[in-house]
Amino acid sequence: MSRIELFAPIVGPAGLVTDPAALPPYNTDWRGRFQGDAGLVIKPATTDEVAATLRICQEHRIAIVPQGGNTSQCGASVPRPGQGEIILNLSRMNKIIETDWDNDTLTCEAGAVLADVQNAARLGGHLFPLSIASEGSAEIGGVISTNAGGTAVLRYGNMRSLVLGLEVVLPDGRIWNGLQALRKDNTGYDLKQWFIGAEGTLGVITAAVLRLFPLPHARAVAWVALTTPAAAVTLLGHLRTRSGERVTGFELISRMSLQLVLHHIPGSRDPLNHEAPWYVLVEMDDTDPEADPQEVLSRSLNEALQSSLILDAAIAQSESQMNALWALREQISEAQRLEGISIKHDVSVPVSRIPDFIEEATARLETQFPGIRLVCFGHVGDGNLHYNLSKPGSQENAEFIRQTPAVNRIVHDTVDRLSGSISAEHGIGQLKVDELVRYKDPVALDMMKCLKQALDPLGLLNPGKVLRATTE
Numbered sequence: 001m002s003r004i005e006l007f008a009p010i011v012g013p014a015g016l017v018t019d020p021a022a023l024p025p026y027n028t029d030w031r032g033r034f035q036g037d038a039g040l041v042i043k044p045a046t047t048d049e050v051a052a053t054l055r056i057c058q059e060h061r062i063a064i065v066p067q068g069g070n071t072s073q074c075g076a077s078v079p080r081p082g083q084g085e086i087i088l089n090l091s092r093m094n095k096i097i098e099t100d101w102d103n104d105t106l107t108c109e110a111g112a113v114l115a116d117v118q119n120a121a122r123l124g125g126h127l128f129p130l131s132i133a134s135e136g137s138a139e140i141g142g143v144i145s146t147n148a149g150g151t152a153v154l155r156y157g158n159m160r161s162l163v164l165g166l167e168v169v170l171p172d173g174r175i176w177n178g179l180q181a182l183r184k185d186n187t188g189y190d191l192k193q194w195f196i197g198a199e200g201t202l203g204v205i206t207a208a209v210l211r212l213f214p215l216p217h218a219r220a221v222a223w224v225a226l227t228t229p230a231a232a233v234t235l236l237g238h239l240r241t242r243s244g245e246r247v248t249g250f251e252l253i254s255r256m257s258l259q260l261v262l263h264h265i266p267g268s269r270d271p272l273n274h275e276a277p278w279y280v281l282v283e284m285d286d287t288d289p290e291a292d293p294q295e296v297l298s299r300s301l302n303e304a305l306q307s308s309l310i311l312d313a314a315i316a317q318s319e320s321q322m323n324a325l326w327a328l329r330e331q332i333s334e335a336q337r338l339e340g341i342s343i344k345h346d347v348s349v350p351v352s353r354i355p356d357f358i359e360e361a362t363a364r365l366e367t368q369f370p371g372i373r374l375v376c377f378g379h380v381g382d383g384n385l386h387y388n389l390s391k392p393g394s395q396e397n398a399e400f401i402r403q404t405p406a407v408n409r410i411v412h413d414t415v416d417r418l419s420g421s422i423s424a425e426h427g428i429g430q431l432k433v434d435e436l437v438r439y440k441d442p443v444a445l446d447m448m449k450c451l452k453q454a455l456d457p458l459g460l461l462n463p464g465k466v467l468r469a470t471t472e
């Protein structure tokens with residue numbers, strides 16, 4: 001029996017993609033670095049169809065790659081070539097199942113697009129706070145499976161803290177209904193956390209209960225110039241002391257990052273008159289429409305200026321100015337792409353160690369790779385930096401990219417020495433499997449393998465992602 005004949009009775013013709021012309025978007029990863037060769041994509045419409053599909057896979061030993069919006073930064077959501085894997089795409093399961101405003105929760109299927117979830121919450125006067133660059137395509141199942149972060153983690157936490165319940169289909173086809181909408185539940189192991197950040201290696205998430213928050217009604221945004229990352233860490237402490245939970249965004253931006261945006265993105269302009277080595281983009285929000293976060297922000301920044309903690313600051317005076325400041329931050333990745341190939345890292349260290357990390361890693365890189373350009377930006381409040389390197393102006397792309405392992409070694413060794421993590425947001429996928437083996441505590445790695453073995457003994461679910469495939 002062909003594979004199409006195996007799955008057609010479960011999902012019907014609308015649930016199968018086999019046309020070679022339609023397959024490339026499912027087989028190619030977001031950054032264009034990984035290329036799969038699956039000849040079959042299954043698109044179930046219900047949880048029961050997912051369960052029946054996984055039962056067939058188990059019976060016939062077919063490896064399967066769960067996929068949502070396919071926006072992984074690490075090749076987690078595309079198959080590996082030459083392995084006979086198929087894709088299970090959840091995009092048809094995109095319903096908002098239920099909203100419970102008094103409980104401040106929203107329940108949706110795994111294929112719901114993140115931006116649609118944000119909108120559904122907003123229409124009811126509530127906030128779903130997780131915000132990432134790919135929110136127009138990323139789907140909730142994938143956002144949960146990678147434990148996505150973004151620019152509002154400082155105040156609201158990452159995906160791990162925004163999920164109250166999950167429905168998951170296990171590799172053997174059993175359905176776990178864990179869709180509780182509870183904030184307190186002490187009845188043993190917190191099973192949902194096994195699947196959050198597991199990148200689809202332990203089960204297929206089919207639905208989730210998400211936490212909502214009151215919608216902010218007043219905003220203030222400022223662009224601040226400083227001399228060092230250490231000053232940024234001190235400023236964060238100062239602002240939080242002054243305004244508590246109102247600080248929702250605190251993004252560090254190096255001069256080189258801003259320079260690339262000014263150079264490549266039409267219409268962008270420097271918010272300040274003098275150049276500075278480092279900047280911070282701050283946002284404060286308040287749920288009270290009568291509140292004046294701009295006054296709080298301006299007073300706090302004035303104090304920082306008086307004590308020489310900061311060099312200068314520009315406070316947005318209108319909604320469009322706020323958006324223009326945020327655009328400078330959001331366009332860094334695009335500007336860096338236009339500048340040429342880059343080597344990217346998504347690391348975290350304790351907030352207090354950020355200055356040490358930047359100083360140490362940068363000094364070592366500049367010694368070993370003269371002319372290398374640091375494009376460093378990120379979520380200082382979470383200790384998370386996008387520590388990217390652009391090639392020296394004159395160097396060929398291929399020559400620069402050949403140095404990736406040596407660059408990674410310097411960056412990740414520094415992270416490790418400072419008790420940090422080699423992946424703060426993007427996950428492991430295919431990209432960092434070997435780096436994980438190198439840096440993860442061996443006991444932790446062993447527990448991860450035990451969990452994988454217990455739930456997926458045949459190794460059929462997203463093999464070769466996070467952990468090395470058992471067949472390799």
Ligand code: ZN
Nearest residue numbers: 149150386425
């Ligand atoms: Zn980020």
